[in-house]
Amino acid sequence: MHGYMGKILRVDLTAGTVWDEPLNEAYAREFVGGSGLAARYAYDMVTADTDPLGAENPLIFMTGPLVGTAMPSAGRYSVGALSPATGLWGEANSGGFFGPELRFAGYDGIIITGKSACPVWLSIIEGEATLYEAADVWGLDSYTTQKCVRELMGESRARVACIGPAGENLAAMAAVMNDHGRAAGRTGMGAVMGAKKLKAIGVRGKARVPVADAQTLNALAKAIIAGVEDDMAAASIRMAGTAGYVDMALMYGDMPIRYYQQGTWDEGSNLSGILMLDNYQNRTLACYRCPIACGRETRAPSYGVDKVDGPEYETLGALGSLVLIADLEAVIYAGHLCNLYGLDTISAGATIALACELFARGLLTSADTGGLEIHYGDAAMVHRLLEMMARREGFGALLADGSYALAKRFGAPELAAVVNKLEVPMHDPRAFSAMAAIYALSPRGACHMQGDMYGVDTGQGPAYELGITPGERFEVSEEKGRIAARQQAWRTLYNALTLCQFQNPGVERLLAALNAVTGWGLTQDDLLPLGKRILALKRRLNLRRGLTRAAERLPDLLLQPLDGGTEGNVPDLEPLLAGAYAEYGWDLETGVPLPIP
Ligand code: SF4
Missing domain, CATH: 3.60.9.10 (Aldehyde ferredoxin oxidoreductase, N-terminal domain)
Known part of the structure; x- marks a missing residue:
């Protein structure tokens, strides 16, 4: 095989x-x-x-x-x-x-x-x-x-x-x-x-992966590597890492601020990828055979650390803008602690930001935290809470159970910015409406990695041959829901291959590479059905686990209009879901997929 x-x-x-x-x-x-x-x-x-x-x-x-x-x-x-x-x-x-x-x-x-x-x-x-x-x-x-x-x-x-x-x-x-x-x-x-x-x-090991047509694959690989030079999105990531998106994200209102409740923040530009490049970067890092090399090795000298992996854009948001920390070095160090302890920076940062919000509202007090005062903008506290969370020490034991459990414990489950209990990543659906459908339908809860509509609508890696076309970022319509579903299926296939989604060689070249490796002889018409079949399977598994159609909604905090780059936009989920369901062939009332073909 x-x-x-x-x-x-x-x-x-x-x-x-x-x-x-x-x-x-x-x-x-x-x-x-x-x-x-x-x-x-x-x-x-x-x-x-x-x-x-x-x-x-x-x-x-x-x-x-x-x-x-x-x-x-x-x-x-x-x-x-x-x-x-x-x-x-x-x-x-x-x-x-x-x-x-x-x-x-x-x-x-x-x-x-x-x-x-x-x-x-x-x-x-x-x-x-x-x-x-x-x-x-x-x-x-x-x-x-x-x-x-x-x-x-x-x-x-x-x-x-x-x-x-x-x-x-x-x-x-x-x-x-x-x-x-x-x-x-x-x-x-x-x-x-x-x-x-x-x-x-x-x-x-030293074994080699058996490939159906090595000559064709090698020629395609050469062409794809050469093509990276002409890919603006890849070139930008190559220069400043995913952190290079910070300035654009702030402009669009895509980067959540103060636990998803603030539209603008002047200090946010302190977290810019260009500043990181100029002041804290040691070198770039690449995964196996990757010509893009989005990875960064940075340093945090004030904390005595000369080698830090990252931070990625998501880390800069979750441990920076979400908790109002504009000290880039402090955010780099927070990312380092997550790496050391083995924490997901998105969920860890979002849970600490929720604690800040609960504290600000008086729903959480120092009597609950062992005397700790948990305020937005306190970098030393974030560092301390990350360690307590990883070790389940004191109040950290409550943080370690995540945002949904924390909000519920303090009587405010509606404050948890989660979809299906997973913390919302650093892409605000008020900035790109189609992300609302992506989050609602993602098999793992709020997920930005399988359905990057913020990329599609800013012209990064569209797949016109598959009907994945850039459009107006605030659009809510059944057609937009269909496009979002196609993108989710396409990235689901990427994930299955498994190919990095920053590598966008075009549908034709990717199909040719897949056929050269497997000898399957697929056509373009076979690609999206593969992604849809995988999504339908995960959905059936989730339905067995109790997923309901009612859970496909945005958290309340993300339904409040904000000033700034989102321009007061709040996505209407229903037309988007109707389009996505139609594209997937799922029953709109029950959410049950048709039998897997
Ligand atoms: S494979 Fe993707 S994640 Fe890895 S270095 Fe390349 S672009 Fe970055």
Whole structure:
């Protein structure tokens, strides 16, 4: 089977056993890879009652057909499981080198079930998998863990995915970390790993991914790399990282301020990617075979840190504008703490911002926080709360359960800026109305990574051949809902491949590359149905877990008009949803998809 290693590693942590299983080729052909293929496996393994932190919840690491091939920017992996944050299907993906190395070690993915009695880590070298006790690495931060595991493996070039203290302490926003500071951040996959007492997975190998037509793929890869020079969006990300979007985001009102309640903030420009480039950047970082190199290595000298991964735009928003911190170095350091502890910066920052808001409203007092005064703009407090959250210390134990639980605990569930219990990322649907439908319909709760309509409507990576066309950013109509659904399906396919969404070589070249790798002989007409099939499967899984049509709504805070770049716009969700449902073939009343074709 071209494009796949043909093998899945199975791990039962309760029994302490590992074994190889052939890849289910039918699943791979229908659900491709990444979170699509992971969800297909999970669909057979979870019920309405499966506890996300229980032994039965499978934790699935999965690559896609393009990973580890000559295709540029295809070095990602997905990790999926039922989410302890949402109770629904959870997934996150990450770049770096772990995904390709897993394939070189001989596997398309790893399915982990059970729970170990004591902490363990997993070594995979050249197709040989072994579990080891992790007493010496349990408790370490994510950077030290990666270094220790490489030493224990005796493989200086091994790639390691691991959890930090946040995952060990089952924080709902715990990430899986790899390649130093790369994070599979969202939906608490680190907590699932922590509940299984699995500290780390180290991988090393030299196998090659079988490719149907290497000559064509190599020619396409060359053309795609050359094409990056002409891609304005890629060039901008290359120059200033995703942080380069800050100024534009502030202009559009896309970057949320003061817990999604403020339209303008003059100090926001202090968080600009250009300032970061000039004052704090050490160098750029690239994932496996990526010519864009959006990653940044920065420094925070005032905090004694000379090497920080990031921060990304999302981190600058969640730990900057959302909590009114305009000190760029303090935000860089906050991002560093998240990397060390293994926290998703979006959910961690948003939960702390909610605590600031509850405190400002008098719903939370120092009597609840062990004497802490939690105010917007207090960088030292944010740093302290991140550590307390990761370690579940004092008030941090309440923060560690995430925004929805925190707001509910203090009698104000309507204040939680969440969709299906997942914190809203740093793209405000009042700035780009179609994002309202994307958040409402995302299988993992509010997700900006599978349906970047803020990109489409600013002309970044449209796919005209697929009917994904830029338009007026405030438009709400059934047609706009259809376009949003197509973009969500398209990015869902990207995620399954798994290809970075900053790599936009055009539909024709991407299709040719996929066919060159797999030999599938797909046409353009096959692409969106693949994404829609994956979305329908995840939806069926979520319906089994109790998802309701009524949950597809924006949080109350995001339905208040703001001044500034959003110009008072508040998206009307219903026409957008009607269009999206029609595009997907889902019943508008029940939300149930048609049978999977
Ligand atoms: S654009 Fe950035 S995230 Fe995407 S593959 Fe390249 S370096 Fe990685």
